[in-house]
Amino acid sequence: MQNQRGIRRIKTVQYQTNSSIHRNGFVLEPGNWKEYDPFLMLMEDFFQRGTFDFHPHRGIETVTYVIDGTLEHFDNKAGHGKLGPGDVQWMTAGKGVIHKEDPAPGSTVHSLQLWINLPRSKKMTEPRYQNLKGKDMPVRKEEGAIVRVFSGSSKGVQAPTLNHVPVTMVEILLESGASVVQDLPGSYNGFLYILEGSGTFGVHQTEGRAGQVLFLDSADEALESEITMTAREKLRVLLYAGEPINEPVVAYGPFVMNTQEEIRQAMIDYQTGKFDE
Numbered sequence: 001m002q003n004q005r006g007i008r009r010i011k012t013v014q015y016q017t018n019s020s021i022h023r024n025g026f027v028l029e030p031g032n033w034k035e036y037d038p039f040l041m042l043m044e045d046f047f048q049r050g051t052f053d054f055h056p057h058r059g060i061e062t063v064t065y066v067i068d069g070t071l072e073h074f075d076n077k078a079g080h081g082k083l084g085p086g087d088v089q090w091m092t093a094g095k096g097v098i099h100k101e102d103p104a105p106g107s108t109v110h111s112l113q114l115w116i117n118l119p120r121s122k123k124m125t126e127p128r129y130q131n132l133k134g135k136d137m138p139v140r141k142e143e144g145a146i147v148r149v150f151s152g153s154s155k156g157v158q159a160p161t162l163n164h165v166p167v168t169m170v171e172i173l174l175e176s177g178a179s180v181v182q183d184l185p186g187s188y189n190g191f192l193y194i195l196e197g198s199g200t201f202g203v204h205q206t207e208g209r210a211g212q213v214l215f216l217d218s219a220d221e222a223l224e225s226e227i228t229m230t231a232r233e234k235l236r237v238l239l240y241a242g243e244p245i246n247e248p249v250v251a252y253g254p255f256v257m258n259t260q261e262e263i264r265q266a267m268i269d270y271q272t273g274k275f276d277e
Contacts (some may be wrong), residue, residue: 003186003222004005007206009215013044021048027112027193027213033249037189038165038242040115040249040256048108054100057093058266059123059256061116063169064089064101065150065238067195068158069109075099076276077127086134086171088150090161092204094118096266096275112193113237119245120258123165130161132170136206144178147171152241154182174199174231181228182239186219190241192227197235202227216241 015025027042045051054074055137064071071083076098078154083089091097104110104150132150140147142159149159152168168184174197184190191213192201198209208214219225229237248258255266269275 002183003219004203005184005225006202007208007214007256008217010206010208011213013211016042019051021158022046022051024130024272025109026189028191030251032207033117036191037244037246038167039115039189039191039240040117040251042114042193042240043114044110044112046108046110047103049103049105052101054098055254056096056098056235056270057091057254058096058225058275059118059262060093061118061164062089062091062093063114063116064091065112065114067110067112069107069111070104071107071109071111072102072104073099073101075129081129081131083131085100086148086160088132088134090130090132090151091227092118092125092128092164094122094127095125096269098270098275103263114240115256116165116167116242117245117247117249117256120247123257123262125164125178128162132159132161135175142178142180144175145180146173147180147182148173153183155181165245168239170239172229172235172237172239174229174235174237175229176231176233176235179196179230180229181226184216184219184225184227184241185243186222186225187243188225188241189218189244190216192216193238193240195236197231197233199231199233199235199237200231201229205230
């Protein structure tokens, strides 16, 4: 029998202005490693060209979803690419990447960037990029509902995305009054982020609206689970859920490893040019 998930906590995202060209808010704030496992943080950014310069990463994956604007990507491995509204870049930093994300000239980008932890066995894996164009991703359609599958699956509709950590990421569009059910393995930890509209979510029909994060209840050891959502008004929501890693997390800036010694080594490797090898 499917375990029907509820909502255990709701948070409204608060924004801050960092400069004349950058405003942001934490959807998932860093430091809550156990609660969010396998996710580390999720940042919502509004920014213009010149906000972020080249910077390194090790030990994580970043998943960047563009809500609005055109985002250009430059790095020391795969060159240059562009993402538009509804597109995702799934970057595996692994043993080390140096990259920069910059809005196209004249563009203000509104984006979400999720950091996914990598398990100890994958921390030093080879870097890779997967550019997931919204128009190319598999779609599940129901009456009044469109579910675009960026990773994992939705009622048998499977994304081709490669995962080091099992993760389901879907974008759900609901017409007013429509409902949809998303299936998840019972072991997954997850949350919903509402981009537009409002609705009810989970077994207790918890109210949620744009700008809120809804954290899913655990499925109490069930093998399979479901989360039901119904739109009060036209609804656009992202669901992220993944298999917890249950390992120690030691983070320093863009490096996330298991020990302080591994963090020190990451800093030495970056400073001595090994991220460029």
